[in-house]
Amino acid sequence: MKHAFLDEYSRLDSILHRRDPVAKIIALFACIVFVVLTPPEHMRSFVLYFFVLSCLVAISRVPPLFVMKRSFEMMPIVFCIALFIPFYRSGVAVFSLNIGPARLAVTHTGLLLMWNVLVKAYLSIVCSILLVNTTDFVDLLKGFERLRMPRLLVMIVSFMYRYLFVIEDELEKMQVARASRCAREGGWGQIRTLANIVGVLFIRSYEKAETVYLAMCCRGYTGPVRAMHDWRMTRNDVYFCAFVFIILILIRFSGV
Amino acid sequence: MEQPIVELQDVRFTYPDGTPALAGVDLSVARGQTLGLIGPNGAGKSTLLLHLNGILKQEGSVRICGTRVSDRDLALIRGKVGLVFQDPDAQLFMPTVFDDVAFGPLNMRLPGHAARDAVIRALELVDMLPAMKRSSHHLSFGEKKRISLATVLSMNPEILVLDEPTSNLDPKHRRGLIELLKELPVTKVIATHDLEFVIELCDSVAVLDRGTIVAQGGVAEVLSDKRLLESHGLEVPHSLRKDAHCHIPGNREKSLHLPLEHIQ
Numbered sequence: 001m002k003h004a005f006l007d008e009y010s011r012l013d014s015i016l017h018r019r020d021p022v023a024k025i026i027a028l029f030a031c032i033v034f035v036v037l038t039p040p041e042h043m044r045s046f047v048l049y050f051f052v053l054s055c056l057v058a059i060s061r062v063p064p065l066f067v068m069k070r071s072f073e074m075m076p077i078v079f080c081i082a083l084f085i086p087f088y089r090s091g092v093a094v095f096s097l098n099i100g101p102a103r104l105a106v107t108h109t110g111l112l113l114m115w116n117v118l119v120k121a122y123l124s125i126v127c128s129i130l131l132v133n134t135t136d137f138v139d140l141l142k143g144f145e146r147l148r149m150p151r152l153l154v155m156i157v158s159f160m161y162r163y164l165f166v167i168e169d170e171l172e173k174m175q176v177a178r179a180s181r182c183a184r185e186g187g188w189g190q191i192r193t194l195a196n197i198v199g200v201l202f203i204r205s206y207e208k209a210e211t212v213y214l215a216m217c218c219r220g221y222t223g224p225v226r227a228m229h230d231w232r233m234t235r236n237d238v239y240f241c242a243f244v245f246i247i248l249i250l251i252r253f254s255g256v
Numbered sequence: 257m258e259q260p261i262v263e264l265q266d267v268r269f270t271y272p273d274g275t276p277a278l279a280g281v282d283l284s285v286a287r288g289q290t291l292g293l294i295g296p297n298g299a300g301k302s303t304l305l306l307h308l309n310g311i312l313k314q315e316g317s318v319r320i321c322g323t324r325v326s327d328r329d330l331a332l333i334r335g336k337v338g339l340v341f342q343d344p345d346a347q348l349f350m351p352t353v354f355d356d357v358a359f360g361p362l363n364m365r366l367p368g369h370a371a372r373d374a375v376i377r378a379l380e381l382v383d384m385l386p387a388m389k390r391s392s393h394h395l396s397f398g399e400k401k402r403i404s405l406a407t408v409l410s411m412n413p414e415i416l417v418l419d420e421p422t423s424n425l426d427p428k429h430r431r432g433l434i435e436l437l438k439e440l441p442v443t444k445v446i447a448t449h450d451l452e453f454v455i456e457l458c459d460s461v462a463v464l465d466r467g468t469i470v471a472q473g474g475v476a477e478v479l480s481d482k483r484l485l486e487s488h489g490l491e492v493p494h495s496l497r498k499d500a501h502c503h504i505p506g507n508r509e510k511s512l513h514l515p516l517e518h519i520q
Contacts, residue, residue, distance in 0.1 A: 162351055162392070162393065163349075215347050215349065216349065218334060218338075220331060220363030220364055220411075221359075222331070227355060227362070228354075228355075228368055
């Protein structure tokens, strides 16, 4: 079966890739916090944040087009939420829509809030794409664990990462088996088969989960998950964090 | 006489839906021996294996190294019995090969450096050390099977329990597995349909059908008993058949080569 990756570019070599995952989590999480705490009127700050993130993307050697594509893939979800904001704010109406007896007014504060949500969401998404694509997923999980994220949550995500593609392969096999046995099925019949496939997939995943649990018990699992870590924060990692923090503080408090 | 390392007495098990899986199994394996467990599909082989480390238990007694398997001694028992599942995707659940092989030793409370040494030793044994940092998902089936074995070898078990170790393996990997298992000086219990594998590797064999042991004895003695094997959904392996050295029947007659005069 094909080898799929969530973290496609995490195996590149760059200054950013070589940083300790903990340093990257702290730095990029700080970016998100600073972006979120910037007032919506500070347009220039957002431009500077975008510039800083673009520089980080360039340093990381992750193709900018890939980052752009991924970020736009996620934006529709944000857009769905942000779309209704302009109608829910009271204030000076910029324009209004008359739908039958209902009158929907779009306000200036509403539009500003929508811009605020969109730009902050976009910058945060770029931060997360950068984090995931400069850190091996396993190291990322271990980084979260070292930052005292509950082990159980880390374990759940690590199982998801391990079995997502196994389930995908399983689905692909069933699709091939279906296609091999019905050449002309379409419309309603296809939907019905798909529903059956989803059901079978659920049962198989459930059974696999049971076997995995047994396999864990066989190797002495009693509840707590024990794992080993290879990373250690170096002086360069501390410098990296400090550098990102200084830039963020400069952008936020320089009055632009 | 030395006490058997594995001893089962009247082990019975019924699944929650009422399906009887084991109906009174008596079995013993001497230290250092390799036992092949054969039987038709649904005979209860996998269920029986899960009794050896206390994953399943209902009635009867299971003794490992003289210790009766009970909830109190589960940690001890699971350190002694290394069980490898048939499906490597169930056996390998951690994000990297290293973490998977280290899972057992860390659960046995081995300190970090000792666990690391155990992982490296186990991966060297199965010749998979270079794959240490890789994700199991990106390995071939044969590689996954070998790493599955390493996940229990790192726990240094006294008894190795394998469920269908050769299923879906290509001849090269199957040969590699046989050579590897031959070199391991531990007691082995192997459930399999691969009777040639049993002939090469096992000292004795037990036939399980409908939840009971219907025969146990030397490999040649049991596996050449045509009547016994056929009555339990098995057949005499090719290398033990009396006509094993004959030509494959019909090969000559069905030849597609035309006689020379036809070509002329």
